[in-house]
Each structure stands twice: as C-alpha cells, then as structure tokens.
Amino acid sequence: xxxxxxxxxxxxxxxxxxxxxxxxxxxxxxxxxxxxxxxxxxxxxxxxxxxxxxxxxxxxxxxxxxxxxxxxxxxxxxxxxxxxxxxxxxxxxxxxxxxxxxxxxxxxxxxxxxxxxxxxxxxxxxxxxxxxxxxxxxxxxxxxxxxxxxxxxxxxxxxxxxxxxxxxxxxxxxxxxxxxxxxxxxxxxxxxxxxxxxxxxxxxxxxxxxxxxxxxxxxxxxxxxxxxxxxxxxxxxxxxxxxx
Ligand code: NAI
Numbered sequence: 001x002x003x004x005x006x007x008x009x010x011x012x013x014x015x016x017x018x019x020x021x022x023x024x025x026x027x028x029x030x031x032x033x034x035x036x037x038x039x040x041x042x043x044x045x046x047x048x049x050x051x052x053x054x055x056x057x058x059x060x061x062x063x064x065x066x067x068x069x070x071x072x073x074x075x076x077x078x079x080x081x082x083x084x085x086x087x088x089x090x091x092x093x094x095x096x097x098x099x100x101x102x103x104x105x106x107x108x109x110x111x112x113x114x115x116x117x118x119x120x121x122x123x124x125x126x127x128x129x130x131x132x133x134x135x136x137x138x139x140x141x142x143x144x145x146x147x148x149x150x151x152x153x154x155x156x157x158x159x160x161x162x163x164x165x166x167x168x169x170x171x172x173x174x175x176x177x178x179x180x181x182x183x184x185x186x187x188x189x190x191x192x193x194x195x196x197x198x199x200x201x202x203x204x205x206x207x208x209x210x211x212x213x214x215x216x217x218x219x220x221x222x223x224x225x226x227x228x229x230x231x232x233x234x235x236x237x238x239x240x241x242x243x244x
Pocket of ligand 1: 013018036055082183
C-alpha cells in the first residue's frame with residue numbers, strides 16, 4: 001500500500017464519510033494528518049483540525065498555512081469536500097449550479113492553489129481528487145452534480161499535465177454509491193428508505209453499496225509511492241458500474 005511515514009497529508013471534507021475513512025487510513029499508514037472541514041465531528045486527537053469553507057479563498061489559505069506551520073510541510077492533498085444535488089436540468093436553478101460548482105470544482109481549485117507552493121518542495125507530492133461515477137456515466141436526476149464531477153475529472157487531467165514535471169502527481173477516484181452519512185441522509189428522506197437502498201444496491205453490479213474504506217484504500221494507493229508512475233487517471237471504485 002505504501003509507506004506514509006514522515007509525510008503530511010491534508011484531507012478536505014475529512015469530518016465525515018469518505019474523507020474521514022481516508023484520514024484514518026493515511027494516519028494508520030504513518031502520515032501526519034490534517035483535516036479541513038466545516039465541522040470537526042469528533043476527530044481523533046492525533047489529527048489536526050483546520051476549520052475552513054472551501055468556497056472562501058481566504059479561509060482556505062489560512063487553513064493551509066496553519067497546516068504547514070504546524071507540521072513543517074505538506075506532501076499529500078486529498079480534495080474530497082463535496083456536496084450533492086438532485087433533479088434534472090429543467091428543475092435546476094442558476095443558484096444551484098453556482099453553489100454546487102463553487103464547492104465541488106472551484107473549491108478544489110482553491111485548495112490546490114494554496115497547496116501547490118508547498119507541494120513543490122515535497123519530493124513525494126500527490127493530489128487525489130474525489131470525483132464520482134456520476135462524472136463518468138449518465139445517472140438520472142443528478143444533472144448539476146454529474147456536471148460538477150465531470151469537471152473534477154477534467155480538472156484532474158489538466159492538473160496532472162501542468163504539474164507532473166514539478167514532481168506533483170494528480171489523480172482522482174470515481175466512487176459508485178458509497179455508504180456514508182450523506183447517502184444515509186438521502187435514504188432517510190426517501191418515502192421508502194428500504195426500497196431506495198435496495199434500488200441503489202441493485203444499480204451496482206456487485207450488488208451492494210461501496211464502503212468508505214474501499215474508497216479510502218484507492219485514495220491511499222493513488223497518494224502513495226506504489227502509484228509513483230500514475231498521473232491523470234480516474235480510478236473507478238464502483239463495483240463495476242462504469243464497466244457496463
Ligand atoms: P459526507 O457528506 O459524508 O462528507 C462530506 C464532508 O465534506 C462533510 O464533512 C462536510 O462538512 C464537508 N464539506 C461540505 N462542504 C464543505 C465546504 N464548503 N467546505 C469544507 N468542507 C465541506 O459525504 P461523502 O459521501 O463522504 O462524500 C465525500 C466526497 O465523495 C464528495 O466529494 C462526494 O461528491 C464524493 N462521492 C460520494 C459518493 C457517495 O455515494 N457517498 C459517491 C461518489 C462520490
């Protein structure tokens with residue numbers, strides 16, 4: 001899996017779900033971990049929490065500087081903070097488009113921009129972005145969200161092209177529906193949560209939801225030395241959904 005001893009990792013959206021599992025796994029693999037999120041949400045004491053909103057450039061810059069000051073550098077960035085949106089284009093509003101893009105796409109650019117000067121000094125620099133199956137396959141009633149995640153996949157390739165010669169590898173994961181607090185909130189709001197869960201499980205060829213730990217494993221692979229020649233890829237973690 002790779003050895004993160006001595007490396008510093010920053011995980012955005014690490015307060016919950018996929019981000020939390022990733023922060024915990026990187027910590028177990030030896031990294032010193034900082035979590036950037038709106039809420040700390042009972043973060044383990046050995047991790048540094050930096051409160052910031054990825055839609056606020058100044059708060060992002062302050063948070064990244066606080067991480068570098070605390071740990072003395074930065075090697076791995078997991079751009080994972082994201083929000084969802086349901087519905088088709090006809091039902092969408094401009095406000096919804098701008099809000100989702102502000103978090104999912106521009107937020108990723110803001111964090112990356114603040115981190116790049118530090119990553120250039122690392123010698124083991126990697127960025128892993130959280131995309132989605134929604135950015136690769138056409139899913140019904142997810143128009144705004146899908147467009148934002150398609151942009152994340154394109155941004156990943158553009159960042160890889162711009163920065164691989166500086167020694168910074170950029171890749172993404174594209175999870176299928178994962179069993180996280182986000183998806184549990186969606187299920188709870190459905191008229192029949194059990195039936196909705198069964199439908200989401202059936203949508204994935206391996207017949208179940210993806211676990212946050214499985215996505216974290218893919219992120220750790222792309223963040224670590226075993227993927228040292230991999231840049232600009234979008235790794236599906238979706239039970240075979242994109243293969244069909
Ligand atoms: P989650 O809702 O459990 O966790 C997301 C975290 O991001 C939360 O801690 C939240 O506070 C933080 N966050 C949201 N907006 C923020 C902002 N403006 N600034 C800073 N932090 C912010 O969600 P989950 O499921 O763990 O999703 C994480 C990522 O995985 C997202 O990018 C999502 O699009 C992606 N994803 C999730 C899938 C799923 O089925 N759960 C499937 C494919 C992708």
